[in-house]
Amino acid sequence: MGRAPCCDKNGLKKGPWTPDEDQKLMDYIQKNGHGSWRTLPKNAGLQRCGKSCRLRWTNYLRPDIKRGRFSFEEEETIIQLHSVLGNKWSAIAARLPGRTDNEIKNYWNTHIRKRLLRMGIDPVTHSPRFDLLDLSSILGSQLYNSSQLNVSRLLGIHQPVVNPELIRLATSLLSSHRENSNNLLLQNLQENQLRNPEFQQQNQFQSFQPNQQLQHSIQAEVHHPASTASAVPCDTFFNEAQVMQGNNTMEPFQSNSTNFNCQGSQQNVWQDNAMVSNLSEDFVPVSIQQNYGLYGSNQPSFEDLVSENSNFQSNNISNQNFSFTSVLSTPSSSPTPLTSGSTYISTEDERDSYCSNMLKFEIPDILDMNDFM
DNA sequence: AAATGTCACAACCGCCGCCAA
DNA sequence: GTTGGCGGCGGTTGTGACATT
Incomplete structure (x- = not known):
């Protein structure tokens, strides 16, 4: 029964690789390809x-x-993708x-995760959490003095922060703001793409060649939702939609994007059912359905996706100006580095400031x- | 200069799904 | 249909480099 063992575990070397071992491995793979890792x-003459x-x-x-x-x-891309894929x-x-x-x-564990925690953002859910937020650092920072995040204004001027209801409200507001934050990220990503002609070339190419790997990962996502998505906000869903629709068949989305524009956060607590209906009917262009077979016999529908996402939170949608051009579907096979002509920020503080x-x-x-109060 | 702490990252571990036997 | 190895993946650890005290 079963296969023969791939190798005798005893006597095999472990630990850091030596240059000689590296050379042997490279030489072998360059000549023969890796083929079966088992053999x-x-x-290759490696222990x-x-x-x-x-x-x-x-x-x-x-x-x-x-x-x-x-x-x-x-x-940016990592953070954005992590919010979608976990x-x-x-x-x-x-x-x-x-x-x-x-x-x-x-990189996530050593840099991004810590930075998000410092900013009071839960690195798992990507939601702001006041219990994580180091208020003292914020109050003492340049950020506090700017109009961008005036915590005292948020929490009620001149009042000590003691009212738990207020904390809940603030957290809720921050949570809804997160959608805008992701939009900001997406906008940045889009701008990066626009600035980079190679991106446009890739996207143009991809619009005629659906990314099979993408489809595969989409299916994987559908059947194995990210375990970390304990509370998946609606923007996460839309980002999944971005992943799903692959790449630049965006115009239909953009033309429909006004459907996402909500005028005020309180006025737009959407009913889930209506939401699903709108999504499936209005926001999946025919071209995408054709290219990616979203509604094919073996593919889950938008409704399936939504129904599987039991934590879908439609009431988090506010002030969304969705544009579905996204870097999320950069092909793995692309030889073009994502970061051609990209900007490097030299210090953690600069990154914090940006973030x-x-x-x-x-x-x-x-x-x-x-x-x- | 030595001790200690922190960071960065290569490598390992353990689990899971797939699939050959 | 069952078994168990392979390949892939995410989590964790070990360790050298660097920074701080």
Whole structure:
């Protein structure tokens, strides 16, 4: 029964790879391809298990790996994709050419995650959390003095923060603001694309060649929703829609985007049913259905997606100006680095400053804070 | 200069789904 | 139909480099 063991686990080397081992592995793969990882170590003369060889190759030796620090655009993309996909590092890596899942995972854990926590944003749900927010650092920061995030104004001027209802309200407001924050990110991503002609070329190309890997990952997402999406806000859903629709068949979305424009946060608590109906009927262009077979026999419909997402929160939609041009579907096979001509921010503070835009919000006039005092 | 703390990242571990036997 | 290895993935660890005290 079953296959014979791939290798004798005993006597195989572990730990850091030596230059000699690297050379052997590279030489072998360049001549023969990796073929079966199971048989590769023996054929290449390596005292390693196939798994170790595969990891070494995919995470370090592969010639198309991009080394060096992450660009700002890459970081934006990672954050955005993480908000959609959760800890699906391989799926994220597939949209960042030259970056490995391991590299992205490490970068997330060592940089982005900490930064989000510092900003009071839950790195799992991407929702602002006051219990994470280091208010003292904010109050002492330049941010506090700007009009972007005036915490005292948010919480009620001149009043000590003691009312839990107020905290809830503020958290709620921040949560709804997050949708705008993601929009900001998307806008930045779009601008990056527009600035980068190579992006446009890629997108033009892709519009005629649906990304199979994308479809695969979409299906994977549908059947295995991100475990981290314990509270998936509606923007997450829309971002999934962005992933789903692949790439630049955007015009129909943009033409319909006015349907997403809500005039005020309180006036637009949408009914889920109506939402689903609108989505399925209005927001999936025929071209997308044709290209990606969203409504094909084996593909889940928009309604399926929504119904599977039990935590779908339609009442979080406000002031959305959806434009579905997105970097989310950068092809993994693209030889063009995502970050051509990208901007590098040299310090953590500069990144924090940039990221503080994500917390930029204003309280709608319609809300009377005194009601909550 | 030494001790200690923190960061960065390569590599390993363990689990899961797929599929060959 | 069952079993168990392979490939892939996400989580975690080990360790060297660097910063701080």
